[in-house]
Amino acid sequence: MSNLLDTVRPGHAPPATRLYAIGDLHGQLPLLEELHEAIRRDLEQNAPERVVAVYLGDYVDRGRDTRALIDLLASNGKALGDRVETVHLAGNHEDLMLTALDADQAGTGRGAGMMMSWLQNGGVQTLASYGVAADTSAPFTELADAIREAMADAMPAHHRAFLEQLKPYHREGGYLFVHAGIRPGVPLEQQSREDLLWIRKDFLDCRKAHPFVVVHGHTPTRLPEMLDNRLGIDTGAFATGRLTSVVLEGSERRLLMVNGRPV
Numbered sequence: 001m002s003n004l005l006d007t008v009r010p011g012h013a014p015p016a017t018r019l020y021a022i023g024d025l026h027g028q029l030p031l032l033e034e035l036h037e038a039i040r041r042d043l044e045q046n047a048p049e050r051v052v053a054v055y056l057g058d059y060v061d062r063g064r065d066t067r068a069l070i071d072l073l074a075s076n077g078k079a080l081g082d083r084v085e086t087v088h089l090a091g092n093h094e095d096l097m098l099t100a101l102d103a104d105q106a107g108t109g110r111g112a113g114m115m116m117s118w119l120q121n122g123g124v125q126t127l128a129s130y131g132v133a134a135d136t137s138a139p140f141t142e143l144a145d146a147i148r149e150a151m152a153d154a155m156p157a158h159h160r161a162f163l164e165q166l167k168p169y170h171r172e173g174g175y176l177f178v179h180a181g182i183r184p185g186v187p188l189e190q191q192s193r194e195d196l197l198w199i200r201k202d203f204l205d206c207r208k209a210h211p212f213v214v215v216h217g218h219t220p221t222r223l224p225e226m227l228d229n230r231l232g233i234d235t236g237a238f239a240t241g242r243l244t245s246v247v248l249e250g251s252e253r254r255l256l257m258v259n260g261r262p263v
Contacts, residue, residue, distance in 0.1 A: 027063025057091025061122025
């Protein structure tokens with residue numbers, strides 16, 4: 001594969017391969033199911049030798065169906081059929097959630113602060129999907145510890161394993177798939193996990209060519225951003241009901257979009 005990566009030009013998929021990148025989900029299970037159906041119909045028209053679906057992260061928070069969505073992704077890797085390879089990337093919301101739920105944070109002020117940051121960024125909806133209530137009237141440290149204990153009981157082990165094993169990035173030919181972006185000018189092997197999951201301005205403002213075209217989510221826009229050096233496909237499904245996939249094959253780029261009611 002390394003030889004293939006070296007020979008495929010930026011902005012080109014590997015030979016005989018179709019790539020589907022799927023934007024930020026945030027607990028929007030009905031939209032994901034609708035998009036899966038659109039992808040299946042697309043494949044029925046014609047399918048290459050190899051098909052890869054890359055999920056760009058931010059599966060949790062804000063929407064009400066986080067638990068069911070994680071169950072689908074963690075338990076059913078063949079939702080798109082046996083022929084489709086699946087890759088699941090980490091998003092900043094998974095990173096924030098796992099940090100907040102880290103048992104080593106119990107009883108600490110930092111742990112309480114991380115928990116409150118998660119709750120304020122959509123974690124309350126994730127807790128509700130697992131049947132865990134957050135009594136925000138309780139002292140921060142007590143609240144954080146109670147939530148950690150409750151989620152340790154409520155979250156199935158395979159959900160936790162799925163979240164902990166998410167990849168920071170994925171490379172296919174002349175494309176790099178990542179949740180947030182990259183630090184311009186820094187070699188891929190030297191990119192920090194924080195930048196890959198959290199970066200915004202320095203990456204978004206860069207108009208210079210990268211060694212590959214970056215496909216990312218993280219920063220919601222009303223419509224996808226199809227630029228020379230990056231493709232941004234987070235169309236704010238949790239707020240707009242618009243979920244986007246970019247389809248990459250050879251040098252071709254096209255979009256699959258579904259519109260529904262956010263939950």
